[in-house]
Amino acid sequence: MLAKRIIPCLDVTGGRVVKGVHFVDLVDAGDPVEQAANYDAQGADELTFLDITATSDARAVLLDMIRRVAEQVFIPFTVGGGIRSTEDIREILRAGADKISINTAAVLDRDLISQGSERFGAQCIVVAIDARRVRPEGSPKPDLGYAPDAQIEWKVYTHGGRTVTDIDALEWAREVEQRGAGELLVTSMDADGTTSGYDIELLRRISSSVSIPVIASGGAGHSGHMYDALTLGQADAVLAASIFHFGQTTVGEIKQQLADRDIPVRL
């Protein structure tokens, strides 16, 4: 049976891994190759690198990092951040990444999804969807749990969550699938950084409206949240950053806890 995947996400800048909460108070957290090897040894199923200060000057540094990771780590890894063209995609894949993830560029230039998918194969095109619930200014924080009957709307955000669009997240998910995305990385802006759980209803609705795999992101605080995302949320994989980076837990511990609750994982 296909295993559910646990994917640590590493933020990188200038060829180094950085840790912080909400992209502030960033501290250097070491060499990407060492970190990647460490997560590989813990049993990570894949890795995602997010270049958080992606600029064209930094591209050479990023490509060098990808090459070094690919020489040492033999599990799949995805690279995202600042990818704008099929030429950017080509360079990153050539350097050794298995997949790329695009968010803002996919919204601004929808053809990039289909062009990338046709040229390099759908399997390497991950479209990242940052979504936030629509709610009146000043209203209380929404409950992000299972609520199949609730009337909820989510809008897509770009530019690292700074820019709201008029795009409905569910419609966007279906459109990017049609345009050739191979996977969706769905991040709840409401849940991100809270460590109080994924937006289960967002995951469930997106997952049930597309046939490509959905990776849950934003809000993981412990394995119970992952369990909910993989069962109620129908996600195929879960991505997490802070719970792994700050040594709270390991990928191996999370997997064991999920296995104890009958989630198929690679142990």
Add this chain to the structure above:
Amino acid sequence: MITIIDYGEGNLGSVEKALLHVGADAIISSSPDDLRRADAVILPGVGSFDDCIKGLRNRGLEEPIKQVVAEGKPFLGICLGMQLLFASSEEGTLPGLSILPGKVVRFRHELKIPQIGWNQVSKKAPAPHLEGVPDGSWVYFVHSYYAEPEDDDIIATTTDYGIEFCSAVWRGNVFATQYHPEKSQAVGLQILDNFRKIAEGA
């Protein structure tokens, strides 16, 4: 020398890096001469069936591939590279390499397509490229189609994804896996190391 066939836009770097890691002497090439000179050949594959067949034809690689296989050189097909060994695929209209009898079909069920991620192999028959790979090993898959060999005897492993499908084959000097050994951690490196040994023995 193992030649990794380059016929398009695929990420062949990871196959090469994994081979170098297990101590193999490998190059990536799209030259028919490099193919003929090779001790062993790897046909990786990403993209679509017809695009790959066209890519091979445009580079004049289709006949040299058939020739090295006929000469008995060790040949490893990975992912789409396994599917291309068969006669046809539901994904395209062009004929495959027809090195192995059988066809390639699409998953027909309600599970997510493509299958992306780690799944287990169930060993059906011993195969030299899977030596030392325990039954039930986890390997990494990315695919929407799978091979249905005419001859069940060539099936080396099967995998369960809604149905039990053929995930590896072996016949003579032709080896193949639907999964990606270059992305399957220690198990995958074992497979590539096995192929290196087969190549060096040839």
